[in-house]
Amino acid sequence: MSDRHKPTAHGADSTFPTNIPDLMLWLDRHCPEPMPRPGQTIEEVMFAAGRRDFARQIKRHFERSLERPNAL
Numbered sequence: 001m002s003d004r005h006k007p008t009a010h011g012a013d014s015t016f017p018t019n020i021p022d023l024m025l026w027l028d029r030h031c032p033e034p035m036p037r038p039g040q041t042i043e044e045v046m047f048a049a050g051r052r053d054f055a056r057q058i059k060r061h062f063e064r065s066l067e068r069p070n071a072l
Contacts (some may be wrong), residue, residue, distance in 0.1 A: 020062050027055045 017023040036045045
């Protein structure tokens with residue numbers, strides 16, 4: 001086994017998931033649905049909502065891909 005350094009993004013606490021179940025957990029952890037905080041601008045709230053919606057779309061896409069038979 002190699003002791004070679006594996007590159008990661010600066011400040012990353014973990015690497016990006018490489019399989020579907022790990023991706024689902026990653027999306028749940030990195031795109032939560034918090035309540036808006038006092039003092040937040042509408043732009044911040046809408047950006048966070050758009051990010052969560054995008055994460056939901058990705059999650060639905062991958063969930064559907066798990067239901068399809070492998071065509072390869």
